[in-house]
Each structure stands twice: as structure tokens, then as C-alpha cells.
Amino acid sequence: MVNNVSSMNSMRIGGLASGMDIDQIVSDLMEAERIPLQKMEQDKTWMTWQRDAYRDVNKSFSELDNMLRDMKYQKTYSTRQATSSQSDAITATADATASNGTYNMEVTQLAKAAVNVSTQGISGGTEKIDPFGKLSEQNFTGGVTVPSTMTFTTYENGVGTEHNIDITETDTLNSVLTKITDQDNGVRAFYDVQADKVVMERTEAGVHNEGGSEIDFSADTSGFFTDTLQLGQETAAQDAEFIYNGAVTLTSKTNSTKLNGITFKFNDVTEGSANITVSNDVDASVEKIMKFVDKYNEVIEKVNGSLSEEKYRDYKPLTDAQKQEMSDKEIELWEEKAKSGLLKGDSILSSGIFSMRQDWYSDIDNGSEYSHLSEIGIETSPNYLDGGKLIVTESKLREALQNDPDSVYELFSNDVEGDGRGIINRLDDSINSTVKRIEERAGKGYHTLEQYTLGKQLKDVDSRIDQFQDRLTQIEDRYWSQFTAMEKAIQRMNEQSSYLMQQFNG
Numbered sequence: 001m002v003n004n005v006s007s008m009n010s011m012r013i014g015g016l017a018s019g020m021d022i023d024q025i026v027s028d029l030m031e032a033e034r035i036p037l038q039k040m041e042q043d044k045t046w047m048t049w050q051r052d053a054y055r056d057v058n059k060s061f062s063e064l065d066n067m068l069r070d071m072k073y074q075k076t077y078s079t080r081q082a083t084s085s086q087s088d089a090i091t092a093t094a095d096a097t098a099s100n101g102t103y104n105m106e107v108t109q110l111a112k113a114a115v116n117v118s119t120q121g122i123s124g125g126t127e128k129i130d131p132f133g134k135l136s137e138q139n140f141t142g143g144v145t146v147p148s149t150m151t152f153t154t155y156e157n158g159v160g161t162e163h164n165i166d167i168t169e170t171d172t173l174n175s176v177l178t179k180i181t182d183q184d185n186g187v188r189a190f191y192d193v194q195a196d197k198v199v200m201e202r203t204e205a206g207v208h209n210e211g212g213s214e215i216d217f218s219a220d221t222s223g224f225f226t227d228t229l230q231l232g233q234e235t236a237a238q239d240a241e242f243i244y245n246g247a248v249t250l251t252s253k254t255n256s257t258k259l260n261g262i263t264f265k266f267n268d269v270t271e272g273s274a275n276i277t278v279s280n281d282v283d284a285s286v287e288k289i290m291k292f293v294d295k296y297n298e299v300i301e302k303v304n305g306s307l308s309e310e311k312y313r314d315y316k317p318l319t320d321a322q323k324q325e326m327s328d329k330e331i332e333l334w335e336e337k338a339k340s341g342l343l344k345g346d347s348i349l350s351s352g353i354f355s356m357r358q359d360w361y362s363d364i365d366n367g368s369e370y371s372h373l374s375e376i377g378i379e380t381s382p383n384y385l386d387g388g389k390l391i392v393t394e395s396k397l398r399e400a401l402q403n404d405p406d407s408v409y410e411l412f413s414n415d416v417e418g419d420g421r422g423i424i425n426r427l428d429d430s431i432n433s434t435v436k437r438i439e440e441r442a443g444k445g446y447h448t449l450e451q452y453t454l455g456k457q458l459k460d461v462d463s464r465i466d467q468f469q470d471r472l473t474q475i476e477d478r479y480w481s482q483f484t485a486m487e488k489a490i491q492r493m494n495e496q497s498s499y500l501m502q503q504f505n506g
Contacts, residue, residue, distance in 0.1 A: 022483045026476065033475055037468050038319055044461045045317035046342075051454045053342040054442030057306060057349065058435055060299045065431050067292050071424045076288050077401060077409040081281035082262060086274035091265045094278045098261030104245045104273040107266045111205035111240035111255045114214030118230035121196035131173040131191050138173070140228050146171070147222035154186050154202070155209035155216075161185075162219055173198075187215060198229045206253030207237050240266055246273060282401045290392060293378070297389040300356075303349050304387035311341025348441065352434030357388045359426040365419040369407035373423065376400040376408055 070076055073096075080094035090105055122141055123129045129138040135146045150165045163185040167176060177189040177198065189200045202214050209216075213234050217225040225231045239251040244259060255266040262278060315337040323331055343349060360380060363371050370376055377396025381389045400408050414422035443452030449459040 022480075022487075026479050026483065029479055030472065030476055033472055037465065037472065040461055040465050040468065041319060042317045044458060044465070047454055047458055047461070049317070049339055050342045051442045051458075053306065053339075054438050054454075055445070057303060057343070058438045058442070060302055061352075061431050061435050061438075064295055064299050065428065065435070067295055068424055068428050068431070070288065071292055072413045072415070072428075074406075074409050074413070077285055077412065078405040079281040079284040079288075080261075080278050081284070082276055082278050084274055084276050086270050089266070089268040089270045090274045090276070091267065092262050092276045092278075093265075094262045096261075098278050100278050100280065103260075103262065103276040103278070104243075105264055105270070105276055106243040106246070106273040107240070107268070107270045108243065109238060109241040110266055110269065111253060112238045113202040113205045114237035115199065115201040115235045116213075116215050116231050116233065117199050117235070118197035119233050120230055122198060122228070122230050123196050128193070128196055129173065131193070133172055134169070135167075135171055135173060135176070136169065142223075142227040142230060144224075144228050145222070147224055150176075150222055150224050151220045152187075152225060153216040153219055155212070155214060156186075158209055160209070160216065163187075198231060200231060202237065204253070205237065205255065206239050208253075242266070243273070280402060280405060282398050285401050285405065286394065286398055289397065290394075293390050293392055300353065300387055300389050303353055306343040307345060307349055307353075309341045309344055311344045312337040315340075348434065348437045352430065352437070353388065355430040355433070356427060359423055359430055360388075360390065362423075362426070363419075364411055364414065364422060366410045366414045366416075366422070367420075368410040368414075369404045370400065370411045373411070376411065 075096040078096040080096065080098050080100070082092035082094040082098075084090050084092055090107055092103075120141065121128075124139040124141045124143075127139070129140060135144055138144060146169065147167055150167060151162055152165075153160045153162050155161070163183060165176065165179050165183070171179075173191055177191060180187060180189040180200070186203050187200055188203055189198065191198050200215055202208075208214055214237050215234060217232060220226070239253055240255050240257075241249065241251050242257070242264075243249050250257070257264050262276065264276070315334060317338050318326070318331065318334060326334070357380065360373060360378075365371065373379065377393035377400065379391055379393075381391050410422065412422050412424045414420055415425055439447075439452065441453045443455055447455065449455035
């Protein structure tokens, strides 16, 4: 019987002698012992949720900060539009440096690229060559001797550059022309099946070799270009020619030119002079400012919502065991309340929002026409429930942009320190400061736990959870040891009682 007791102890078989459900008793005792562990796991879940909530807010701040970059550029407030009286022949775009007014442009000649075409069909006999067949097997008009290398020259500003094309026995006409086109040489080449001619043309318009050919075959000793492909008669290139403001004749290698902040694009020669009118594109500027204000208001609403969100202290994060006893819908509703108020009253966010509001309220001492947002139709909402959102009087904003876009730019983007610092740069400072503080507390996605405050706390909780789980194992072993000892004692008593009964009966 002693051996049976020993086996019972090693296998944790409880209750054989006492008749008690030792498994259930130990389980109930351990459930009570695990209460502190459950609290630590809930704390870990809460901190993880809070970290993610911080990062979500930081994402919104980063999106707003990205929009701030465009708001720093003068072109946002001084967008120019250019209209042409002969838009089929000439169009224009104006940057922020272009002056408003009317410009005259007469295009007398378009730029063209040089083109070299076979002087006659390259196929000998009645059937055309096969451009996909081996060169040596084709019947060319001028015959064919397949060279190992072909050479041609192109020019840039009168300076020639030789280009070598290596040929193999397996090359076809199409593969050779593809090699020419794919090489970085400023030339494209193809075979026109219908005309039975090869075309080689410069990819860049304009005259690059004054008085000479743009594509020169004189350096090629193989005769493949001139004899086999019948090339050598070139349609000359030409520069674009135009008269600016009726006073000066200019040329361009391309069919476009930029003068005084205006880029002119030539599509055809003009009928006399075309008028290009440059004016402020107020619609575009208003749209960009309104888009930024909408994003700012969106961020303000989100952060204020996080700061004021109700916190339900009776709804703790669910443990895995609790979730097993609930439906998916019950878990969803529970966690909705459990996650509420993660950032309620947070000092980092509240101070960041306060700083941003101050940026909008403050006067800007920049020496320009406008020193406060209200002067251009932008004010903070008088309704305290809006939490500092901006409201825009569009007509007043349009008037300011039309009359003095440079002063509006100075109000927003003046890049100096002190009282003259523009609103956008002040906002940028406030947002960057807030983002940095949030990152110190909640980190970024690629940060390790040691790199931010909540991460260190999470690591500490993990350590305490591991230690407590080890302790629980020791406690469970102790309970089983105690109950095993009790079972042994009861079994010995039962053995003695059985022995005495046998003696009395005897």
C-alpha cells in the first residue's frame, strides 16, 4: 500500500483516500492566487491600448505637419494662371515669380528634329526582306555584308560623339535597329514595312550641328548604313523661332521656353502675335488654404475628443478566460467601453492644443499689410464646444489674396524668429514639440521597449508577470504537496482501522 501512495503523490492523483475532489480544490485555490496576475495582465493591456492611442494621434499630427510644408511656399498664396488668346498654337504656365500682365508672343517656326530616311526601298527583288530573319539571309537592294561593328556620329552643341553598335551573326534588321534605339545616343530607329524604308531620327529637336548632318555615317567603314540601309539623305533639323513682346527675336532648341517666370509651350506657329495674360489664381490659393483649415479642424476635433472622452472605470480589459465565456458581440461592446478615455485629460495633448491655439491668436509683427488672421477672414470659433476650431469668411480671404498675396504669405510663412515668425512656422514648432513628447512616451512602431516610457513600463510588467507565474507554480506545487501528505495520512489511518477490524472479527 505504501507503493500506491508514492505513485499517487508523483502523479498527483488526489482524493483516493479522503474521497475529496482535490483537483477542484487546488483549482479553486489557484484561481484566488491568480487575481494579482489578472490585474497585471489587465494593466499591460491598458498600457498597450494607450500607447496605440498616442500613436494614432501622432499620425494625425504628422499628416497635418505634412500639409504645413505646402503652406510654407509662396506659390500657395501667389498662384498664377496664364491664359492664351491662341491656345491651339501656344499655351503658358506661370510660377509665383511671374508678374501679372499681358505678354505678346509670335511663333514663326517650330523646332524639329533631324530625320534620315532610306532614299529607296531596301529590299531587292519582288519580295520584301524579313525584318525578323537573319541579316545574312536577306536580299537587300545594295547587298549585305554583315559587319561586326557599325558606327555613326551624333552632335551636341557642335561636338560630335561616335556610337558603336556591335553585330552578331544571329542579328536581324529589327534587333539591330532596337540596339540603336536602346543605346543612350539620342537616336531612335525603325523599319517601315509599307514603305520598305529604314528611319533614323534624333530624339531631340533643334539644330545641334550647324551646317552639317545631325546623324553622320562618314565614320562607318562597313557601308551598312549607306549601302545596305540606303541612309544618308537627311531632313534638316530646325530651331524654334519666336518674337517676344514684338521687340526681340529668339530661338529655342525645343518647342518651349521660359521667360520672366512664364513657361511658354509652342504647339504651332501663331497667326500674328498671341496674347498671354497672367493673373492671380485666387481660386487655387483659397482651395489650398481651405483644405489646410479643414485638416486642422479635423485634428483639433479628434484630439479634443480624446481629451474629453468618458472613462468607464468599471470596464477593465477582458482576460482570455473571460472572453471564452462571452459572445463576439459582447466582447466588442465591452471593449468599446474599456478603451474609452485612454487619453482623457492627458497633459501632453492638452498643452499641445493650447500652444497651437496661441499660435493662431497671436499677432505677427512682420511689417506687412496683415498682422492677424482676422484681417484676412480667418478666426477661431466663438463656440467653446468647438474647442478652438477655425472658421473662414471666404469672401474676405479672397479679397486679401487678390489685393496683396505677398502680405498673406508673410502672415503665414515669414521664416524668422521672434514676434515676426509666421503662423505656419509657429504651428510647425508646436506640432513638432508635441510629436516629440508623444514619441518619448509612446515611441514609434519600430522602437524597442527600452526607447520610450510606456515601453519601459510594459517591459517591467512583463518581468513581474513572469516572476509571478513562477511563484504560482511554486504555490501550486505546495498545495499538491500538502494535500498529498494529507492523503498519505488518511490512507495510513484507513490501513490501521482495517487491521483493527480484522483482529476484532477474528
